[in-house]
Amino acid sequence: MKLSEKVGAMQFSPIRKFNPIAQKAKDAGKKVYHLNIGQPDVETPDVFMDAIRTYENKVIAYAESGGLPILQESVIDYFKQYDINFEKKDIIVTAGGSEALTMTFISLLNPGDEVLIAEPFYTNYHTFATTAGGKVVPITTKAEEGYHYAKREQIEAKITDRTKAIVCITPGNPTGTVLTLDEMKLIGEIAKEHDLWIIADEVYREFAYDDRKVTSFAMLPEYADRVIVIDSVSKRFSACGARIGLLISKNEEFMSNVMKVAQGRLCVSTVDQVGAAALFKLPMSYYDEVKAEYCGRRDVVYEELMKIPGVVCQKPGGAFYMTAKLPVDNVEDFLIFLLSEFDDNGETVMFAPAEGFYATPGLGKDEMRIAYVLNQADMRRGVELIRLGIEAYNKR
């Protein structure tokens, strides 16, 4: 009774693999600041549960495979605020951004097809692409350059006969790097010249700080036939447990392929869709508030990180992640040290080692990802513990 070889070769979540060691630290009475996971503490807007509580239907029936019309309409109105025009037929509601990505890869890729992604990247892209029989080809970026990759030579160097698409996650997880609209145009140009699809994962769209404008590949009509936008309520509305994502494209042939896969899984949760329809109706002031909150946290994290001699990191422009190079020999060993040997007044800290975010073997061993999902005081203390931990670790 053999199993699937491709799943056998997949890894367990590198973000979750240190949980048992963290649990031991907690069992021993240590307080652990969790900067390792992307689950924000920001409250889900009340409109989500309010809409669900007032949903009256004697039969919780199948929704349309493409999504509940009230949610599609709400999404259309949301995009209109950015002068982006979509129709219902351009939008398929999915079980989170994860399903949107899985369906995209399944609908696009043939066995052996390659997909370009800047590394470090969100590890589950491996799972999604592998499941579809494809292969991730990384465009390596560097802490010293703020993890930027929107350069023609850097991208074109990785394009082969098998390259089918380029995935752009902006604002990015795990780096927080944001593409400008000019950079998006360059990528659009390259994609057109090499006949590639653009998979634009924009689930952090509003979380762009300082003087950055909200941008989207959907703002480039000249490339509309090759752009696939991935979206989700998880981060924008701090509703990770409402599994509502969106797969959006104006390419009808592609959407027709996706619809076959969507019909196979019938539909997405009806009550979550009812709640999500209310979320997308929130006023722009909601985003301003949340953005201000995260931006404040970023500033605190960056300020504290800069107090650590030898840290390499540029101030990231968006999302709620920061990746940095630490002055330690091995970040995984350092994390295990933090959890099992170190404490400051009974407290320690946890982050995600960045090695798992790289596809190229050997890279990222001295980098970590921080998710700034806690309040400012906790974030400040968390990064302080990293600083104190490094001092202790390097003195051993």
Add this chain to the structure above:
Amino acid sequence: MKLSEKVGAMQFSPIRKFNPIAQKAKDAGKKVYHLNIGQPDVETPDVFMDAIRTYENKVIAYAESGGLPILQESVIDYFKQYDINFEKKDIIVTAGGSEALTMTFISLLNPGDEVLIAEPFYTNYHTFATTAGGKVVPITTKAEEGYHYAKREQIEAKITDRTKAIVCITPGNPTGTVLTLDEMKLIGEIAKEHDLWIIADEVYREFAYDDRKVTSFAMLPEYADRVIVIDSVSKRFSACGARIGLLISKNEEFMSNVMKVAQGRLCVSTVDQVGAAALFKLPMSYYDEVKAEYCGRRDVVYEELMKIPGVVCQKPGGAFYMTAKLPVDNVEDFLIFLLSEFDDNGETVMFAPAEGFYATPGLGKDEMRIAYVLNQADMRRGVELIRLGIEAYNKR
């Protein structure tokens, strides 16, 4: 910009493809009795929305990838009523039975692997298996034999070096055929001899009529290491829009493979899981009531079908479907006739042509599937309309 060839080769839902013609009939003022879809009119138990309405959590956070512990515990208690013992580690909560099947195939199959399924079968199995790179090999069954297939010669004739699993849907969609525990044992024996997995789709488990007992492949401990049970709240609790399914197995290596895929999509809807936990706590009297309702409908449908000269059909033992051979040359043509040319007092009827449920080309052209998802009076009228329609169709 090419697309995935395997998705390109997939079909759109054969159940839904006649919807535009039905819509035209309705636009022209005809009343259409929908016996074509598996969406029951039975009310979802109030406990589902009640549990959700009282769910108080300021952050709708990610659930565990394997499922919310309260739901897993509720499922464990549900199975204990049948003396079946599962632990949390045996249970992964999925987005409906559909995701449980998709994850099963992805975790089991290598490209070219074959999966046996008795035909006619639920069409989406094609989508699930194809997505995973596998191939469905049909075991053909016949209306004259009540669509039974649990015979050693019939099953073994289809086993090759590439056969990886046998899928048993019991009670069955679209035939309503139910396996006895002895038949399950025979299939277990064959699976053991040929080293196959058994994928037991038991989402209609309680809907077994007459003197039939509730059965499950999970009642056979001697085959527990090769049994994968697929379950769902959709049909049992008339909660199709609550996308909650279950993937259950005692094979730890398999479950470990599945968990990698499950971690990739993070988790299933938190609020749906809260509601589903309440559903699985319903007393056995709930199933008795629902079963009595469906059994009454089945009797009406069978009684009316037997009034049609030339119909071939055995009274099915479970689920809420019936497949029958009709005395017409071509059931798809007949359906189009019913929708576009026929009416009786302004009324007509719609069913699912069975051809789409067969993998073998040419089979099922004179068969239809009825879903008895309407009340008895409507079901009686629906089948009467089929009878009147056949008379008119064959007189043309």
